Amino acid sequence: MSEPIATVRPEPVEGQQSDSVPHLSFDKLRTNGNQIIRDGAIVRDEWTLIAATHAEPLPAGRVIVPLARWLAERDALTARITEQNQPLGVWLDGHEDPAKLADAIHRFAVIAVNFPKFADGRGYSIATLLRSRYGFKGELRAIGDVLRDQLFYMKRVGFNAFAVRADKDIHDAVKALKDFSEVYQGSVNQPLPLFKRKRVPEIA
């Protein structure tokens, strides 16, 4: 089996955050046993994440390519899906526009959204749009600085897979999916707000 290809993240400069490199390192990924949370269970991850800086030909097997690569090599990558019968994934960074995937959204088995740091909340809107506006039905995966205390919100905006940061205990993190048993607003995993589900008058 091929090794995952991911860039070792450079030491962050104080107050500056890399926008383009997923917050993943090869070593740390391995220490987490290549596991992710998918649909509430801890499973082995069979996908290889391709870094934005990776310019070589793609390895065989299941790969998640950066948006730029998808846009640049769209025909070849489409052929990989349709002719070689290879499922394909694509990943977006916080500043990237999910609308760029709209016309091909059903081609992807996985769409991953990078959280350059956990307090950067752009990915929540990106996920919401991918699910509710562009109708993505496949695996929506949070990657990067993915920590336990954000998982509940991520699940609500439509993520069903979580590549928990490699130095964190994934068995601990999965517990957060059950932090709350009730919510007020509508969101992707529960479009109706509380007042349209449970607080409606009896006659409804």
Add this chain to the structure above:
Amino acid sequence: MYKYDSYDQTIVDERVAQFRGQTERFLAGQLSEDEFRPLRLQNGLYIQKHAPMLRVAIPYGLLSSKQVRKLAHIARKYDRGYGHFTTRQNIQFNWPTLESVPEILAELATVEMHAIQTSGNCIRNVTSDQFAGIAHDELIDPRPYAELIRQWSTFHPEFAYLPRKFKIAVNGAVEDRAGTLFHDIGVHAVRTASGEVAFNILVGGGLGRTPILGHVVREELPRQHLFTYLDAILRVYNRYGRRDNMYKARIKILVKELGLEKFRAEVEAEWAHLKDGPSTLTQDEIDRVAAHFVDPAYEKLSAVSAEYEKRLLDNKAFARWVSRNVFGHKQPGYAAVTLSLKKTGIAPGDATDAQLDAVADLADRYSYGEIRASHEQNLILADVKLSDLFAVWEEAKRIGFATPNIGLLTDIIACPGGDFCSLANAKSIPIADAIQQRFDDLDYIFDIGDIAINISGCMNACGHHHVGHIGILGVDKHGAEFYQVTIGGSQGLDAALGKVIGPSFAQDEMADVVEKLIKTYVDLRHEDEHFLDTAKRVGIEPFKARVYDKKAGHSAAEVANV
């Protein structure tokens, strides 16, 4: 007021459990400082100079007597016997230990209170008019809408990690007592040509480092679209607001950089997808929440009370208190009383556990068990019978909350400043105290009349100095605490930002400076002009001339003395 149902209670209880776990993981070293910070901030917990500071939410300023007693209990058991009411209708405790915070939150949850989203880069506790529901000039009671926004914003999954903090205020009256022009979003009720009440949505206002008045981004939004429109604004902000520089991360900067028209176009394009979607409000839900804010069982009273009129004639001190601390009421025979938390010698907004307990008793006896916190850092008993006003005054005097100074010079608005806050450049409380000490003649204060002095210890402007008629801002000058002075700021519909009068002053000069500003006003005022009117008419020059002219002489004299 709003009473939790089982869903509200479950959500708050589960939050307590979640935060207990987060605190335990932090103390066990499983969460780093950086990882814990946003989590604790979204529970109102700051690490301050002396100890953690816990900011407890008072949604739109409304409290029951039971809740106030719980706050008194928390002050006694976990703090040093007092709390501080803030300029955003919340209360802060300055001395709890980190380990005790989960327990405090558990205690708060038993009285339907919490510290959710009182800090951090999320949608903050919603604020409103402290006279909501009783004011003469009200188009609509804003409290149901403030409560609906509280629920919509509580743990909103898409908007928990915004570029920066986000504050929403709701106003339902003709006069704007909620400061909607100075919020990230202001929701302002208006009556449409067809007689419906709708909302003007203002966006991009704020104080802080870059003070800006908000702009109307949408006129006359029908009420059922409130949530979908807020979602559209927040989504545009969450996606495009700056995250590279925290000083340019507020929505006001995005609005400024895009321009209002472009910003509006983005919001409207987003809203086109959300409008009439699942989050559209229903009349049932509006009615369900509004039913919590019906009038109490007022007695049918005459608009005048002979007993009260006689007291006014007989007792000058009482009459004086009434003239400042009592606000008219829509219900004949009732009035709203403001308890002043601005007694000289006490930090503005501070209340002890004993005072809080006494206020709860007053509310139970005279005001249907409810208390309100104002953004001017005072407390209000909203439904007092005219015939009870004298008794309330006597009780308020006993607990030190009857200073007859609402809206007067000594009703100073101030943040906790450098005595407590680790963000502050300079202290606020000693400045407030020095000014109050200087103006110790009540007749003179009454003669000066309406004036708002606002003090902030730093650019974050928690003391709202930009909108003070006299605004005082703590600045760092080569490592020393100095104060910059503005005049002419104001709140309300014709809100304005104050203008800086010149170079800053040392702490011990501040009482003199304020005195000179006041003397300038007294010399130049026309009859019936308040400080703000005179300042607007004559501009800053005469004030500046007097302050700096004398200042030069004063400093020279000081030098000579040394």
